Amino acid sequence: MSVETSKQPAVTGTPTTELIRIEGVTKRFGDNTVLDGLDLSVDAGRHVTLIGPSGSGKTTILRLLMTLAEPDAGTITVDGQRLFPAPERQVREVRKKIGMVFQQFNLFPNMSVLRNLTEAPVRVLGLSKDEAEARARELLDLVGLADKCDAKPTRLSGGQQQRVAIARALAMRPRVLLLDEVTSALDPELVAGVLDLLRDIARSTDITMLCVTHEMGFARDISDQVLMFDAGRVIEAGPPEKIFGDPERERTREFISAVL
Amino acid sequence: MNWDWGAVSDFMPYFWKGLLVTLEALALGSLISFALGLVWTLLMRTPTRWVRWPVGILTEFVRDTPLLVQLFFLFYVLPEAGVTLSPLTTGVLGLGLHYSTYTMQVYRAGIEAVPAGQWEAATALSLPVRRTWTAVVLPQAVRRVVPPLGNYVIAMLKDTPMLMTIGVLEMLGRARLVSQQHFQFTEPLTVIGVAFVVVSYLASVCLRTLERRLVR
Numbered sequence: 408m409s410v411e412t413s414k415q416p417a418v419t420g421t422p423t424t425e426l427i428r429i430e431g432v433t434k435r436f437g438d439n440t441v442l443d444g445l446d447l448s449v450d451a452g453r454h455v456t457l458i459g460p461s462g463s464g465k466t467t468i469l470r471l472l473m474t475l476a477e478p479d480a481g482t483i484t485v486d487g488q489r490l491f492p493a494p495e496r497q498v499r500e501v502r503k504k505i506g507m508v509f510q511q512f513n514l515f516p517n518m519s520v521l522r523n524l525t526e527a528p529v530r531v532l533g534l535s536k537d538e539a540e541a542r543a544r545e546l547l548d549l550v551g552l553a554d555k556c557d558a559k560p561t562r563l564s565g566g567q568q569q570r571v572a573i574a575r576a577l578a579m580r581p582r583v584l585l586l587d588e589v590t591s592a593l594d595p596e597l598v599a600g601v602l603d604l605l606r607d608i609a610r611s612t613d614i615t616m617l618c619v620t621h622e623m624g625f626a627r628d629i630s631d632q633v634l635m636f637d638a639g640r641v642i643e644a645g646p647p648e649k650i651f652g653d654p655e656r657e658r659t660r661e662f663i664s665a666v667l
Numbered sequence: 668m669n670w671d672w673g674a675v676s677d678f679m680p681y682f683w684k685g686l687l688v689t690l691e692a693l694a695l696g697s698l699i700s701f702a703l704g705l706v707w708t709l710l711m712r713t714p715t716r717w718v719r720w721p722v723g724i725l726t727e728f729v730r731d732t733p734l735l736v737q738l739f740f741l742f743y744v745l746p747e748a749g750v751t752l753s754p755l756t757t758g759v760l761g762l763g764l765h766y767s768t769y770t771m772q773v774y775r776a777g778i779e780a781v782p783a784g785q786w787e788a789a790t791a792l793s794l795p796v797r798r799t800w801t802a803v804v805l806p807q808a809v810r811r812v813v814p815p816l817g818n819y820v821i822a823m824l825k826d827t828p829m830l831m832t833i834g835v836l837e838m839l840g841r842a843r844l845v846s847q848q849h850f851q852f853t854e855p856l857t858v859i860g861v862a863f864v865v866v867s868y869l870a871s872v873c874l875r876t877l878e879r880r881l882v883r
Contacts, residue, residue, distance in 0.1 A: 473787075473791050502790070509784060515803055517806040518802075530794060530798050
């Protein structure tokens with residue numbers, strides 16, 4: 408098993424710089440080992456999709472990167488700076504480089520849409536209110552919700568809320584965007600709009616993306632690399648054509664034919 | 668038993684003074700209980716048990732002993748320690764302290780009802796902890812805590828007559844004083860009874876209005 412995991416971090420293509428390095432990361436919840444000595448490396452600007460059955464550790468790896476949870480063993484390095492254990496200052500530095508979009512949107516219901524986008528840029532990045540609002544309006548325009556600035560998030564549809572959440576994450580100009588099953592909570596007819604937006608962002612920016620999804624068509628479209636998770640490990644990795652077209656492992660084949 | 672309107676009008680000047688004292692004790696007692704309760708709640712969330720344990724024991728103790736005993740303690744024991752306060756100040760502190768041990772539970776429930784995803788979103792945006800509390804968590808907790816806090820204000824109103832026992836001339840204190848001088852109990856007691864109903868009712872109307880505004 409360790410042979411495959413050590414093989415998979417290699418990303419082929421043009422010369423790149425490594426942005427995220429995960430080494431020997433283990434995470435347990437009680438007796439349940441969710442990540443089992445995971446190794447993974449992601450180069451800047453890559454779009455990596457994490458697939459696999461539920462409980463295989465895909466979401467956990469995003470949560471560890473966002474510092475929403477701590478690993479029991481192993482190291483995580485982002486842009487040369489180590490997390491866990493690290494001084495609080497350094498953790499804050501790393502956190503600023505990472506944005507996350509959640510399955511349940513998690514917009515702040517007590518703030519207007521605009522303020523959801525300006526709060527952190529003003530408080531964390533030190534932008535002036537005007538700068539932050541200009542940036543926010545630009546982003547809301549990008550996600551097609553320029554007319555919803557003053558609305559409360561709860562007045563929006565799920566798809567609109569998720570587009571606001573994507574804009575909110577981008578407002579911090581992160582280098583890495585973590586997408587945690589961002590369409591799973593949406594009504595089927597709203598999924599396409601959100602995925603189209605993410606395709607746009609993947610195409611038009613140099614942001615690094617780590618994406619946990621069950622939308623295989625979307626994964627095929629945007630990914631440079633697909634990682635197949637099972638039982639806390641990456642059991643197969645490769646370009647989407649390979650993983651979806653001709654996977655090497657039986658487990659991957661089974662999973663893909665079950666979800667397609 | 669005869670109803671004497673003359674006795675009512677004799678009592679009214681004293682009644683107004685008593686009402687003012689009752690409302691003053693209620694307003695200040697409520698404010699102290701709101702502020703102190705929040706302090707307890709936040710202290711109970713600190714990571715060190717050396718803070719949580721003493722606060723937990725103290726508030727449990729205050730919650731489980733009668734307000735009347737606490738008022739006596741503050742009024743008769745504190746002076747022995749060199750702290751002498753006026754009856755009204757003692758009463759307001761007693762009410763505020765006693766009810767803060769209830770409001771802290773209201774705040775705790777309100778804060779726990781804010782979904783974990785809100786904290787996670789705040790972390791993902793690098794918001795500092797302080798800002799997460801003031802801009803995200805507490806504003807969302809407020810709408811959940813207003814109804815139960817309002818109920819405690821009304822409960823506190825009905826406990827204000829206990830301040831009479833330490834010499835505060837609130838409504839009941841005034842009624843008793845006047846009654847004993849004139850040997851007419853019916854009228855003063857009826858007047859303050861009606862006053863309690865009216866104040867409770869007005870408070871609950873205010874509360875419902877506030878609730879409606881917060882829900883929007």
